[in-house]
Amino acid sequence: MMRVFSTMNGQIEQIKQGEKGSWICLSAPTDVELANVAQSTGIDLADLRAPLDDEERSRVDAEDDYTMVIVDIPRAEERDGRDYYETIPLSIIVTENLIVTVCMQDTVLLHPFMEGTIRGFNTFMKSRFILQILYRNATMYLRYLRIIDRESDRLELKLRHSMQNREILMLLELNKTLVYFATSLKSNEIVLEKLTSLERIKQYPDDEDLLGDVITENKQAIEMANIYSSVLSGMTDAFASIVSNNVNNVNNVMRIFTIISISMSVPTLIFSMYGMNFNEGMFGMPFTDKPWGFAVVVVVSMLVAGMVTWFLTRSKMFK
Template identity: 35%
Template sequence: MLKIFKSFGGYVEIPQAEKGCWINVIQPSAIEIQKLQEEFNVPEDIIRDILDMDERPRYEIDDEWSLIILRIPVESSQNGVPFNTLPLGIIRINGVTITLCSTPNEVLPLGQTALYRGQNQLIHDELNFIIKLFLRSGSTYLRYLKQINQQTTQIEDELERSIQNKELNKLLKMEKCLVYFITSLKANEIVLAKMRNNLKRNLTEINEDLLEDAIIENKQALEMSQIYSDIQSGMMDAFASVISNNLNVVMKQLASISIILMIPTLIASLYGMNVPNHLENYSWAFPVVIVISIIMSGLGVFIFRKRDLF
């Protein structure tokens, strides 16, 4: 989907591009990609790089264009991994600014693309817009990290009673999310540092403060991701032992039940043999065997309970 806005406010949508406008492209079709190449002269390799799911963040400046790629968090359902990261490209070319992403996301949602919620006016500060993209990206990382922490807590409760690997696999997928986040946040941090060095002279006081906020937000998200990742790495080792221990407890209980059931089976087998046993001629022999089996089984249960084996 391709939308053209009169300014970075994202409130006034226009049918044709003009100088100073903002073009937001989400999950582009083949026709929209062709339009970017032919009408706006966006190089094909730049579009291909941004739409590549594994593309690394970077900051490039050319004579005719400038490019910033950052990685943003998105909700995902691939392979059971709840969150992933993907590139978001910001291209400045021929007097227009283009944002391009391969998937709908919460950093620039299709329904509400404006970054300036309280200002229903035309805004043409490109640097402020780019920095707010980084700031919103950092906030989205932090929100997803809280969701990961909540889901991890639920998995922990399930793991304490589990003897299967299903919950451990869920925890492993959460660990994957954190690895994706850490890798992307580190790369975004490098891009932010490069922007601060290259644009230092052109930054207004407001944008300079905003850039510092974006760097702090990104750093906070990175530190939280690393902390959660370290905790989960330790938890996975611990809960692997818990699952093994839970299985041992179940096996111990099953072995105890097998031994208890073996006692009446043994007695019934001895008195059920087709040989003289001095009870075959008495009518009360069967109840006696039953009583002996119950007493011996009860004694076995008592001993096992005393030894905490049952």
Template identity: 40%
Template sequence: MLEFYKTYGSITKKIDEPESGSWINVVAPNEEEKNFLIEKIGVLPEFIKSSLDAEESSHIDYDEDYNQRLVIIDYPSAEEENAQGYDKNMLQYTTLPLGIIIMKGYVVTISLYENLNIDDMRQGRVKGINTNLKTRFLLLLLLRISQRYLIYLRQIDRISSRTEQTLHKSMQNKELIQMLGLEKSLVYFSTSLKTDEITLNKIMRGKIIKLYDEDQDLLEDVLIEIHQAIEMCNIYSNILSGTMDAFASVISNNLNIVMKVLTVITIVMAIPNIIFSFYGMNVTGLPIAHWWFPTLVAVIACIIATIIFIKKDMFH
């Protein structure tokens, strides 16, 4: 998908053809669209390749000969997945790369998938967008991504809290699988946030991307949001890890209680079998060899054993 946008006054509109000072949004481009970017717009092929590499980590690249700057930033993504059949509505969080190319006349964003951050930019949910001001456009996009991290981190916290409530009585693996998925999401977030922070620190130096005085406050806001997201991610990760360990022990303890109760019931039920076995042997001389006597003894023995186990709290 290839789209073109340009700011007129305070409104960003979609246009049919790229113009000087416009924003080119590219999502999962085919070969024809890639060739258009390379031949018509002049984007470097290696920049396109890096932006479409799902394993690419956050960094800054530049080419002085063509006067182009590439910023790869990791953004958070959430999608519903069927986690091995355990929960059809479970949210799986991950991070994906987004390439932002600053070049003469254009700012180009390239991504493998559609994402909410770009949607917010093109639908006017972000204030202050001006496609002519490339550095400000970059910083506003980075600010939106950092805010999205905070939103998803709060969602993870709410999901983990709901899962904890069900874990109190659970003896199954479903909730632990959910918690494991959230813990894995936090690992992705933590890794990406740290690389994003390094990229932002490079931008802050102003050597690769030119910074203007009016952009300093905006860049500081982005750094504050990223630092807050890193702290929240570390806190939630520690809490989630401790919770999983604690509830794994709780589940194991619940199973032990069930096994204890079943063992006690087995012992009580074994008493009549032992008594009837004596009277079922083909021998003579057994006392009171009538059917009612072993039955009475078995019932009394079961009652006595049950009372003893109840006093020792073995049925809980």
């Protein structure tokens, strides 16, 4: 989808065609839209397609007629009744006359700019526009990081009451998200450093405070992502140790029950043979004709069971 905006009389208005001082917003653009923008602005088609690859790295490219800035932005996607977080690239291309943004999806990052709710935003102030996008991007990272932190606390409370595979897998998913966030934020920090020294992007005195805020917010987001990731990794390791300890306890109980079961099968076998009533002839059961025969059989059975128990407790199979 292609939309064009321009600041008119202090208000953001959507117009039909790009003109000097306007902003062209491409969200999940078609090939026809990309070709038309490339033809009208002189931007290379390959550069317009670059942010449509979700593996595209953050960078700053300075061409002859334009400068392209690619940063990673966060996004939330609802799947199976819960939100999943990931990062996608956003391209900001600055030409002499206008500014172009390209993203593979219609991101909420740019909606406040389209609605005119960002204070001090003008489409013709290209340097400030870039900084405002980067500032809002850093604040979105911070907001999603706080949501992830609350989600991890909720999962921790659930896991304290019952160990479920679903909650543990969700913790691993959140930890993976934090790693992606931290990596993307560090790449964005490198982009910020290049922007501060890039002569093509003019640094106006009025934008110095905004630039400082962008750098501060981005660094805070990096620190929060690293802290939350460390906490979540420690939490995951702790619950993994608990699960492992529970498995060991179950194994010990099963070991004891197995030894008892095998040991009790010995007297059961002996008593079963004596219950077959072979009392006469040369194949009769021993001690059946003696008054003390029952006591002897019981004692012998207990001794054999004790020997079997002693052997099994010493056996390597049950260690």
